[in-house]
Structures are given as structure tokens and as C-alpha cells.
Amino acid sequence: MVNKGKLIFFLLMCLFMSLMVTSSLGAVDISLTEIADSLVIYVTGQKGASLHHRIFIEIRLPRAIMAAMVGAALSLGGALTQAYFRNPIVEPGLLGTSSGAAFGAALYFVFGSALPQFAGSFILPIMACMGAGLSSVMVVGLTKATTLESSSVVNMLLIAIAVNSIFLSGVGFLSYIAKDPQARSITFWSMGNLSGTNWQNLMLVTTVVMVSLVASMRLAKSLNAMVMGARDAAMMGINVKKLEWWVLLINVIMISVVTSFVGIIAFVGLITPHFARLLRGSNQRDILLLSTVLGALFLMWADFLSRMIVRPAELPIGILTSFVGGPVLIYLLRKKAYIF
């Protein structure tokens, strides 16, 4: 097991370095002095920002931070749901949360222009939240309705497959009936895309992720007890119903806000908690925090690669995460037990 203090220091250094490297390279390369200059210019409010300065501050930096936040959210969602459902292959995508959010967002893309603009730019995340809430309630509710033992995870995963297919067919239908530009944005977005990032939606995502992280850390003790199963956790004084409610609430809000801005990005939430467990054993406090940081790092570099491979064009990031995630998952499943 790796020393905690050293690990945190190392990962924070990695995060900072990654932020610098990934935001300096791309369709145009920006030097480190230009980065420093642009920060000075914008912090002090001076005039005379060059094109490179503006690209860094208005496009690269928010995008790199957004990638980190999205990775953090997906991984935290994965770690939370894996701990609560006591199953190492659960993730927000498998629970129907992502497809529900996608459906809500697709509704907005196709019919959004007809809606009153009372909530401004927040209407997209709100619609995604509603979709994700609906799909999550369906998965959990149907699992309870169809199984005697409410803790049957296999049954829940099967129901999630059914619910996922319903919502994804809804997304497919919407993109079929949509007029051209909207349809393009749905398809593009269903493979994940960070290019629409601006400081305003980055602020919202950052707030949601930070609040979710703090709330999740407060659940760590209860999630630890869940390792023995729901019944035994209840015997240890855990209010399992309340815990379930919190896990689903955090998951739905966090995943739908993220999904509504950057689309569906698969596999991140599935694999990072495995690495966290490899590094730090099984205390949920460590796993939640570590998954969050690892997810941030992972997605920053995935987004970087998606911009670099076919530059100056971009690959949808979801293609990359799935391509990396599949083999990694198989490798992880091949090992019978984790090493501490």
C-alpha cells in the first residue's frame, strides 16, 4: 500500500503539470512564457492580449479544467455506486443515469427552442437531471418491485440494461426526427465532446463536483460498513435507506450536470476506482478521494490525446476512453485478487 501523504502530494503535482502541458499544446502551441504572460494580463486586467493569450485563457485553460472536473465527477460517481451496490462493475452508465441524462439533454436539443428561456443556460442541465432522475428511479424502483431480496445486484444490472436501451432508443429517435444541425449536435455529443466549454458552465460543473465530493466523503463511513452487506450495515447502525437516497441523489445531480455539457463519456467511472483500490486498499475515504483525482488526471490526458491524434481536428473523447477502458477492464478482471 502506498503512503497516503506522498501519494496526495505526487498526484497534486501531476495534476498541475498535466494542466500546464495539456493546455499549452494543441492546434497551436503556446509557450510557457505566453501562459505566464496571459495569466498576468487577465489577473491584472491589462489590455493587449494577443491571440495566443486569448486562446489559452478563453479556450485551453477552461477546457483542461473542465476535463479534470468531468473525469472527477464520473470517477466519484463510479466509486460511490460501486461501494453502495457492493459490486466492482457498477458505474453511472450502467445504472441508467447517463442514458437518462442523455435523453433529457436530447429533448432539449430538439425541442429546446420551443421552451420558454426562463432558466437561461441552466435549462439544459435541469432537463438532463430530470432524465437521469427518471431513469435512476426506474432502475431502483423496478429492481425492488421485481426481486424479493432487494440487494440483488445482478437483477439490478439486468434491469439497468433494459432501462438503458429504452432511453438510448429515445435518444436515437430524437436524433432521427431532428432537423440537421440539431441531429449533428446529438450524435457528436453522444460520443463526448468538451469543445463547448466556457467559464460559465465550468463554474457550475466545478461547484457541483466540489459539493458532491464533500457530501460523498461524509458517506464514507457508512459505505465502509456496506462492504458486509445491507443487513449487517444496518446492524452496525447505518440507516441504509438514507444512504441509498444520498448516493442516488449525488450521482444523479453530478452525472447529469456533467453529461449535459460534455455528453456521454464511458468507462471512466468503471476503471478509476479499481486503480484507487490497487493503490490504497479498501477504505472508502481513500477510494472516493483517490478515484476523483485519478479520474481528473485520466480525462485531462484523454482529452489532450483526442485533440492531438488528428490535429488540428478532434476525435470525440468517448471513443478514446472506451478504447483505453475496455482492455484495462479486462486486465483488471483477469487478476483474481487485489494486492495491498
Added chain:
Amino acid sequence: MVTLEQIKYKINPTLALSNINLCYPPGLVHFVMGPNGSGKSTLMNIINGIIRPDEGRVCYNGCNVHNTSFEKLARQRAMLSQHLEVSFPTRVHQVVMLGRTPYFNYNPSLEDEDICREAMSFFDVLKLGEKNYNELSGGEKQRVQFARVCSQIWDNHSPFSKILLSDEPLTFLDVYYQYDFLEKIKTLVLEKNLIFIAVIHDLNIALKYGDSVALLNQGNVVAQGRAKDVLNVENIERAYRLKPVLMNNGDTSVVTF
């Protein structure tokens, strides 16, 4: 003191617990016995507070279980279930520390650490502390679970006697550890003035270690009292539909069929 007053609970259309009145004083080993499907596990779940009976009430030291919060209940009673599996690779020490869950908010205190260590050394699992729980044998897992549930009620300065419940604790143990476990439980019960209530199947163990036995059949308590009085030829034959041979050898009696 654990008391069950006028408990009624419908288990399924054909079986119901009816009119159960039981009283469990501290410092003694109590067994719940009966044939398969007689309602033993349901009764245990009523005693531990998971199931709310249709009528009647369960009290720990005079307090109604269903008016007490989860966490407060967990500081008074621990329950050892038959389920031993842990869903993620976990160190043995951490599994035992789960027992202290109701006592700390964020980090276990030094006292929690001490209690964990005491419980682990009491059940002979201290040397397994750093191992991966999933790689232990069934018997070792069982003993680690004993340490976990006991650490939950280990408290040395509580004015009230704490409650240890268990549903078939001997399932995964070899003969040596079965007797070893009961000797240890007997010591703990006397030392800490615990109330120990367990479902077991072995009539001979019940005769040897039980201070009291409640015999269930088809949802009714057909006999209760001192083990030697309850487990007589007539009651055993009625409950288990087999004619037993009871052999008395001085202080100990042995049942065979």
C-alpha cells in the same frame, strides 16, 4: 434485559409467530431452537429490530426497540449473521474495525483501536490482522466476524448489559472451534454481563452450554426454560418428529437418535 411482549407476526400465509413472550436476563447464554421453518430466523430479526412485529413490543433494558435510532441500537446490540462475504478485498483489521462504526464519526479513536485489538486477540485472529479477508478460510472468516460483532459491544463502562445476537454461529467451524467459541462466549457473557441469544441446531451443545432454551415449532414457543427441562424426550420428539435417546452421564446429558 431483553423482553418480548405479546409478539405477533405473520411470516407467510401458512406460518405466523403468535403470542410470543420471552424474557432474557443478562449474564446467561440463551438458545433459540426448533426445526427448519419454525420461525427462528424471523424471531431473531424481530429481536434485533429489523422486522417490526404486527403486534407486541421488543424492549432492551426497558426501551422499545422501535422508538430507538439505528445508531443508538447499534451501540446496545450486535448481530452475527450467517453471511460472511465481503464485497471488496479488505484487510482483516479493517473488517473488525467495522464493529466500531457506531462509536466514531470520521476516524476511529485510540479506544476503538484498543478494543479492536482486544477482541481480535480474544478470538485468536490478531496475527491475521494485515491479511486480505477474502483469502481466509471459512473458519477464519467466522472468527474474524466474532471479533467484529464483539468489538461492537465490547464497552467496559456501560451501565446496561449489552446484547449479542447470532444466527447459527457454528456453521463454518470444526468441532474444536465450536467448543472453543462457546467457551469464549461463556467467558465473555460472565465477564461483561452480556445477554447472548443464538439460534443453534446442535442439541448436545445446547444441553452443555445453554442456560435457557426456547423451543419453537410452527411459529409457537412450545417450551422454554432451563435447557435440561426443555430438551426432554417428549419435546424433542414433538418438535423434530424423531424419537431421541437421552443418555445421562452424571452432570452431562447426550442426545442421539
